[in-house]
Amino acid sequence: MNKSRFTLTLFSLFVMAAMVLAACGGKATTTAEPTSPPAEPTAVPDVGFDVMPGGALEEALKGTYKGTTVTVDGAFEGNDPDGVKMAKSVAKFEELTGIDVNYIGNKEFEATISVRVDAGDAPDIADFPQPGKAAQYVAAGKVVDVRSFMSEEWLSRQYNQSWRDMATINGVEAGVFHRFNGKSLVWYPKKAWDAAGYKIPETWEELLALTQQIADDGDTAWCIGIESGAATGWPATDWTEEMMLRTTSLENYDKWVAGELPFDSPEVKKAIETWSEIWFNDAYVFGGRSSIVSTFFGDAPAPMFQDPPQCWMHKQGNFITGFFPEGKVAGVDYGFFYLPPVDPAYGKPFLVAGDVMVMFNDRPEVRALMEYFTVPQSASGWLEGGGALAAHQTATPDMYGVELERGIAELVAQATSFRFDGSDLMPGEVGAGSFWEHITSYVAGSEDLDTAMKAIDATWPKK
Amino acid sequence: MKSGKRQKLLGSLFVNGTLLLLVILWTVPTLGIFISSFRNRNDIAVSGWWNVFxxxxxxxxxxxxxxxxxxxxxxxxxxxxxxxxxxxxxxxxxxxxxxxxxxxxxxxxxxxxxxxxxxxVSWNFTLDNYRQVLGGQNFEFTRPDGTVEVVPGDNMAGAFLNSLAVTVPSTVIPILIAAFAAYAFAWMNFPGRRTLFIMVVALLVVPLQIALVPILRDYRALNLNGTFLAIWLAHTGFGLALATYLLYNYISSLPRDILESAFIDGASHFTVFTRLILPLSLPALASFAIFQFLWVWNDYLVALIFLGGNPEFELVTQRMAAIVGARGQDWHLLTAGAFVSMILPLAVFFGLQRFFVRGLLAGSVKG
Amino acid sequence: MASTKEISQQKLSLGAGLVSLLGRVALAVGIPLIAFYVLYLGFIFLRDSNAPRGVIALVAIVWGVGGVAALYWVFNDLVERLSDAWKSRLLPFVFVGPAMAILAWYLAIPTLRTFWISLFDRNGPPEGLNLFQQLTSDSFVGLSNYAAVFTESLMREAFRNNLLWIIFGSTFSVIFGLVIAVLADRSRIENAAKSLIFLPMAISFVGASIIWNFIYEYRPAGQPQVGLLNAIVTSLGGQPQAWPQWVAISPWNNLFLIVIVIWLQAGYAMVLFSAALKGIPEEILEASRIDGANEFQIFFKIMIPSIRGTIISVWTTIVIFTLKIFDVVWVMTGGQFGTHVIATQFYRQAFTNRNSGFGAAIAIVLLIAVIPVMYYNLKQFREREAF
Structure with missing residues (x-):
């Protein structure tokens, strides 16, 4: 009995040892195989997009880096609509270079990128929807300056200087912008709008007059909702930024975003008071002021699509069309116009938000993909599938497959200036924390403007 | 005699009535989402689910x-x-x-x-939500020349398989390890027994997020990232404290005299453990198995970190996150998604529920 | 049993004691290490092989589970070959060692690391320096992160809310779980009832938040209400509210979030209580019934004392669970409207703000908060003797 058990013990030890050996053997054979065939020097064929001369992409198109993999992290899932658009956008790059783009993004981007970078497992490239969040990684010296491998000439050819400024953090050009959303848009129910005979307002006075007109006609003009789970309040920060651009200078806006102009300054307060005029008037907002904080931002435009509409205007970025009721057609059921300027002295500013590609690991194949991201064709998935615009100044309207995005692109082209969503550029404590929190309290009425602004200023991280 | 019967009837009425009330209270929220999962998005947005009545x-x-x-x-x-x-x-x-x-x-x-x-009644039911969740959504691309390309979505079969491959060992391994440890805490004497037990209780409260960075670093050094072993061990590590704690509480409350008589008969600890303790602890093992299965099944973050976001290993939770879209615009699909992803955990519950039976100890306790 | 061991322990010389200690440590570390190594090689092999995914998964499952089981068996067998004295010295560590080693690797050591980080500023300890150099660097801030944790207004709000969570969340989860388990035990619809109460547990937190949105959803007065609670309130003539976001009643709006967790956790408590109730021998219950005890007396005099250990463990785990409550709050309100809890603050500081020192300090404070629970459990532990 006991002896047979001992034999069994020995036997199982032996089996384990055998498996270990088998495992080692199996591994050895797989690694022995050559991974990439010898590269043949060929001329760069016509690939359908511009290639930076003398760069890694030019080399990659010869097949030099065939078989390598570039990992890209981001804030959307690889299988959701944005993930499919990303896959479509890089398909041509993969096909032409033989480099495999492995997209590993997810909804917990904020946490996973943080963990991965701290553990020394940073992705090669990360798609940051909020450039401000990249600042910590730049400060920690984890990010590669794109000027280290892309020429000044090339970058200024592909990008408007503002975009490059917005990607520059602490003197490091931390990445290249890839695509963006236009925010300064007001959506309206086109069919009913035309039937009622309302005119698209060109100035702030006209907008306020129209708002009053709609109130006189018995409806509330605006649909507003800022509830968004952990991010509740962000649409109110958008409105604040819109009004900052429209009531004060660009210099002040930039100073405000950089933390040099406090929230508790007359400029910022004036901007907030400007939109408060609409928001806090129960005759102007569907459901009244009290419903704003508890209405989910995605549900907010829904009353606009009732027959007849319950509200007539909704300000939001172009992604909002994804939340419109099924079967509503752009140009028929709904249209959009530019949120008019308040003070003509500040021109026609345009507020945008977008994704910046940030590089963590410097390898030739990673450089190649970064260079690819500097051409508008690299955003083709969005240009053809809708949802975002190309951030490159070389993008032309004929690259867009979707009418709506093309129209917005034309509107953007008419703007006299544009600025990035300020809260996305501020440090996380403010831009993704106290700004949301206290502006929500202000709208909810649990804090007055002074208290809220002072509270936000207090959370700005000390240098 | 007669009044006793009436009392019994009243008692049964009270028991079943209260139970029924609680069950209804508990089920109404789920019923709401269940009905909603058969309604289309526009209906969900404008009218309450109870309008189907x-x-x-x-x-x-x-x-x-x-x-x-x-x-x-x-x-x-x-x-x-x-x-x-x-x-x-x-x-x-x-x-x-x-x-x-x-x-x-x-x-x-x-x-x-x-x-x-x-x-x-508004009976405008549809299976469309389920179709999109199970069969995947199609994506349309319009090229600048106006031609339309349709990219079909993935179905859920692969995600289900992967989730199973992650969940089953992540449930069994910690139970095995914890049962041994729980037995040792309950019925063996060794130095450091109290200190180690206090460590187990203290570690219950440690948020697993703090472990992600060091463990990922170790995994990188071991070239383990992206393997099943990596995620099983991680879930084992994160579930082990609770498993040991719960199993200890059950095993230590087993009647002392059973073990004593076994030892007198000359049985070794290993034999007592495998032949006596494990079978007697089935209800506790089953209940922990249910919980651990649920937690691992519904986990998103740990899998993201240790499976390296490898698209080959897409899990059900990742699938669900993908379904709602980057900004949550398709949240209505979660009504159907919640039910689809619930099927397996419920099956496990039903499967293991039969271990919650009276009488395991019958015959072992005298008088 | 016990007496032979005492004698053998007294006989132990210093040298043998040292060998014994080394043996114990070697076993505790060795078993998991060997197990890990063997499993590891198997998995690297599986990862690099080209077999279909289903086959790999299946082989992996057998390999993983079977491997762990076989290792216990092998090591037990080896130790049992030793003399009785050595057996009783080493065997406990065969049993408890692997669990402790894994816990140390996955939780205990990361906790120590977190404590270390909590002594530094937002960028954490500077990389590339030894411990002493880190201590003398500018980044070292001592206990000032802890001072901030206890003085910052949002943190104070979080502590207050966690207290609400513990008081209401754990108490009601335990009470409902116990009542349902006892009632179901007496009922003919036991399995159906238990399954339905358990149902919420199977739903992910995101799913649960969708479900409760259908309860709490707010639409302006005069519009058709989509949320059940507001539909009931308005049909009774009340004003619709955005329940968890209802700041006017702060901090009591937290209760609307706590309800969700009670709904989720009652199933957990019920399952464990149910398992424990089944452990009460039927003879004892019958005997007291024959003695004329009514059901309430049986409940308080027999059931409660018999499952006291389970009640304590369920209560302990739910208190700890509510102490680190995160997902429900994060998905429903993100901590706004006065609903911050310790874990949402931790997440914000650690990941959103990447303020490592502060985030680490919050995590360590959780450990301090659990000391009373630990103390109580240790008392219980001492009462139960081992052989």
Whole structure:
């Protein structure tokens, strides 16, 4: 009995040892195989997009880096609509270079990128929807300056200087912008709008007059909702930024975003008071002021699509069309116009938000993909599938497959200036924390403007 | 005798009645999402799910065009023998016949509806949510030349398999390891017993997020990232404290005399553990197995970090996150998604529920 | 049993004691290490092989589970070959060692690391320096992160809310779980009832938040309400509210979030209580019934004392669970409207703000908060003796 058990013990030890050996053997054979065939020097064929001369992409198109993999992290899932658009956008790059783009993004981007970078497992490239969040990684010296491998000439050819400024953090050009959303848009129910005979307002006075007109006609003009789970309040920060651009200078806006102009300054307060005029008037907002904080931002435009509409205007970025009721057609059921300027002295500013590609690991194949991201064709998935615009100044309207995005692109082209969503550029404590929190309290009425602004200023991280 | 019977009946009525009440209370929220999962997105957004039950609702019988009727909304209007201002009509006015006159829309494009209260149900059911969750959504791309390309979505079969491959060992391994440890804490004497036990309780409260960075670093050094072993061990590590704690509590409360008699018969600890303790602890093992299965099945973050976001290993939770879209615009699909992803955990619950039976100890305790 | 061991322990010389200690440590570390190594090689092999995914998964499952089981068996067998004295010295560590080693690797050591980080500023300890150099660097801030944790207004709000969570969340989860388990035990619809109460547990937190949105959803007055609670309130003539976001009643709006967790956790408590109730021998219950005890007396005099250990463990785990409550709050309100809890603050500081020192300090404070629970459990532990 006991002896047979001992034999069994020995036997199982032996089996384990055998498996270990088998495992080692199996591994050895797989690694022995050559991974990439010898590269043949060929001329760069016509690939359908511009290639930076003398760069890694030019080399990659010869097949030099065939078989390598570039990992890209981001804030959307690889299988959701944005993930499919990303896959479509890089398909041509993969096909032409033989480099495999492995997209590993997810909804917990904020946490996973943080963990991965701290553990020394940073992705090669990360798609940051909020450039401000990249600042910590730049400060920690984890990010590669794109000027280290892309020429000044090339970058200024592909990008408007503002975009490059917005990607520059602490003197490091931390990445290249890839695509963006236009925010300064007001959506309206086109069919009913035309039937009622309302005119698209060109100035702030006209907008306020129209708002009053709609109130006189018995409806509330605006649909507003800022509830968004952990991010509740962000649409109110958008409105604040819109009004900052429209009531004060660009210099002040930039100073405000950089933390040099406090929230508790007359400029910022004036901007907030400007939109408060609409928001806090129960005759102007569907459901009244009290419903704003508890209405989910995605549900907010829904009353606009009732027959007849319950509200007539909704300000939001172009992604909002994804939340419109099924079967509503752009140009028929709904249209959009530019949120008019308040003070003509500040021109026609345009507020945008977008994704910046940030590089963590410097390898030739990673450089190649970064260079690819500097051409508008690299955003083709969005240009053809809708949802975002190309951030490159070389993008032309004929690259867009979707009418709506093309129209917005034309509107953007008419703007006299544009600025990035300020809260996305501020440090996380403010831009993704106290700004949301206290502006929500202000709208909810649990804090007055002074208290809220002072509270936000207090959370700005000390240098 | 008779009163005893009545008392028994009353008692049973009380027990079953209270239970039924609690069950209904507990089930209503789930029922709501279950019904909603068969409704289309627009219906979900405008009416409550309980409208699928018969209820009385205002139904439009005919409409009056205020312009054609020559009404001036700025003054007092008279319609069908009822007069009122615009605001009053907007709120709704009742005619002597019990009909309701209501002005919908504004003064410019509004109209007056004549409504009647009728019994109705809204049974506009669809399987579309389930189709999209299970079969994947299709994506359309319009090229600049106007041609449309459709990219079909993935189905869920692969994700289900992967989730199973992650969950089953992540459930069994910690139970095995914890059961040994729990036995040692309960029935063996060794130095450091108390200190180690206190460590187990303390580690219950440690948020697993703090372990992600060091463990990922170790995994990188070991070239382990992206393997099943990596995620199993991680879930084992994160679930082990609770498993040891719960199993200890059960195993230590087993009657002492059973073990004593076994030891007197010359059994070794290993034999007592495998032959006696494990079978007797089945209810506890089963209940922990259920919980651990659920937690691992519904985990998102740990898998993201240690499976390296490898698209080959997409899990059900990642699939669900993908379904709602980057900004959550398709949250209505989660109504169906929640039920699809619940199937397996529920099956495990039903499968293991049969271990919650009385009488495992029957015969082992005398008197 | 016990007496032979005492004698053998007294006989132990210093040298043998040292060998024994080394043996114990070697076993505790050795078993998991060997297990890990063997499993590891197997998995690297599986990862690099080209077999279909289903086959790999299946082989992996057998390999993983079977491997762990076989290792216990092998090591037990080896130790049992030793003399009785050595057996009783080493065997406990065969049993408890692997669990402790894994816990140390996955939780205990990361906790120590977190404590270290909590002594530094937002960028954490500077990389590339030894411990002493880190201590003398500018980044070292001592206990000032802890001072901030206890003084910052949002943190104070979080502590207050966690207290609400513990008081209401754990108490009601335990009470409902116990009542349902006892009632179901007496009922003919036991399995159906238990399954339905358990149902919420199977739903992910995101799913649960969708479910409760259908309860709490707010639409302006006059509009058809889509949320059940507001539909009921308005049909009774009340004003619709955005329940968890209802700041006017702060901090009591937290209760609307706590309800969700009670709904989720009652199933957990019920399952464990149910398992424990089944452990009470039927003879004892019958005997007291024959003695004329009514059901309430049986409940308080027999059931509660018999499952006291389970009640304590369920209560302990739910208190700890509510102490680190995160997902429900994060998905429903993100901590706004006065609903921050310790874990949402931790997440914000650690990941959103990447303020490592502060985030680490919050995590360590959780450990301090659990000391009373630990103390109580240790008392219980001492009462139960081992052989």
């Amino acid at each position: 018969p209820h009385r609702e205002w139904k439009v019988t005919r409409e009056i065009d205020p312009v054609a009727a020559g009404l001036n909304p700025d003054g007092v209007m008279e319609v069908e023998g009822v007069s009122g201002t615009f605001d009053q009509f907007r709120a709704g006015l009742t005619t002597p016949e019990g009909e309701r006159l209501i002005w919908v829309g504004n003064k410019r494009i509004g109209r007056i509806q004549v409504q009647e209260k009728v019994w109705t």
